Amino acid sequence: MVSGVGLVATLTAVPAAATPIGVAPEQPTHSAAAYKAAHDTDPHVPLSAAARSGLQRRTEAAQRTMARVRAEAARPGATAASTAKSLKGTQQAQQTYYWCGPAAVAGALKMRGVSLSQSSTAKLLRTTVDGTDWSGRNAAVPKAYQTGYPVADVLTYKLHGQGATYYPVGLSYDPTAKEKSTYKTRLVADINNGWDLIGDAWEVPGGPHLVGHPGNQEIFHYYTMRGYSGSGTYTRYQDSVHGAGSISWSSGVPAYSTMSSATITTINGGRGYVW
Template identity: 35%
Template sequence: MTRLRDITLDTAAKERRIVLDDPGAFEPQPGFPSYSYLANNHVAQAYNNYCGPATAKMTLGHQGYNLSQASLATRFGITPGNGGTSWDAMLRTLKAYTGGNYAGTFLAYSPSARDKAEYKAHLRIDIARYSDSIAGNVLEPKGSRIRLAGHPINQTIYHWVNIRGYKNSGNDSQVQDPATSVWPGVKANSPVPSDNLVIMMGGRGYQW
C-alpha cells in the first residue's frame, strides 16, 4: 500500500529530475505553447469496472505501447464486473512500462490554489515538453454539479480518465473519458476547466 509520504517523495523526485534536465521547466515562460495535444487514442472501457485498464491503455498508448484491456486488468487484479483499479496498481504499471518516469501526486479532498497551479505546471510539462499523458483518478460525489460531461448526478462515481492535452496555457484540460460505453451522454473527448478537474481529483489525485 502506497503511503502519503511515499507519494510526496515520488512526486518530489520526478520534479527534481525535471529541474536537473531543464532548470526553467516550472517557471512561467513564453517557451510553453498556449495549447498542446497528444494523439486522440480514445477507447471505451470494455466493462463497467474497466475504466482503469482503458485509461492505462490510452496513457501507455501515448508511449507507443498497444496493450489490451484484458492484459492490463490481469495486472490490476480485476475481472469483468469485479474490483476496481487501485492507485498502487496503476502507478506500478505506468512505472514498469516507462522505466519509472511516472509519479503520483495525491490531492487533499479540498485542493488548494497551489494544488491547482502545480497540476497546471505538471500538465504543461508532461504534454508539451515530454509528450506524456496523465492518468487522473476522479471522485464525483452524489449531487455534485462539478462532474464530467454525461456522468449521472444521482450517484457517487469513482473513475479513471486519461488527460491528453490542454489549452489556455493549462487552464483547460483535454480529457479522454472511457465511460462512453457506460452512459450514453459521455463524450469521448472534452475540454474540462482544470480547476474543476483538480476538484474532482480531490481526495485521490493524478499520475503524471
C-alpha cells in the first residue's frame, strides 16, 4: 500500500484555467474532488460493528451538547464569547518533514497532561518517511486498541484511562452539507468536553489550503483542532509546520489559525478527522 498521508510534499498540480488579472481565483472544489477520487491510494478500512455503534452513540451525545450550546448562545444578553471556546494551545513544530502526524498527536496528548515525544509517538503510529497512514496500518499498541486507523488508536490507547475512545470519520472527496454540519456538531461537543480533534488534510492545487500552505502544491498533513467560534462555524487549529526547519515555507504558517469549518471539511475531504 502506498501511503503519504501525513507527509508534506510537492506533487503534480491539478490543471487550472487562467484567471484574469485583478480577479480573485475561485476554488473549484469539484475538480479538486475529482482529482482526489482518481488518485486515492488509501484503503479506507471499514469500521467494525462495535465501532459504528460507538460512533453513533457519541454523535447522539454530541447533538445534545450542540443543542445546549446553541440555547445558551440564544439567551438574552449572550455575547460572542458564549459561542466560542478554545482548549489550551499545545502547538509544537514537527521535527522532520514527515512527522506532522506525531506532532499533532503529541500536541493533543499534551493538552490532556500526557507527555510523549514525537519520536515515541512516531513509533506508536508506525510513521515512515512516507508519513502516517490514515487507515490500513495498525498502530504499535495492544491488539484491543487496533482498528486500522493509527491516529485514533494511539489517542485511545494513551487516553483510555481518562475515559477517551477516539473514532475516525472518513469524508467524501467533496463533503456534503450533512458531513459539514455533523463535523461542526462533533467539534463543538469535543471541545466543550475537553478533547482535541485531529484533522487529516488533503490539499490539492485548485482546492482550498490551510493558512500559509502554498496553494500550488499537493499536501497531506495532520493538524490539531483545538477550538471553535460562531457555535462551530469556524474552527481554531494549531499547525506543526510553524517553526519546522525541514519545511521551506514554514515561516509563512502561523502556529494558530482560524478557518471556516466548511472549508476545513473540504480540505479534509478524501481523508477525514479523528474525534
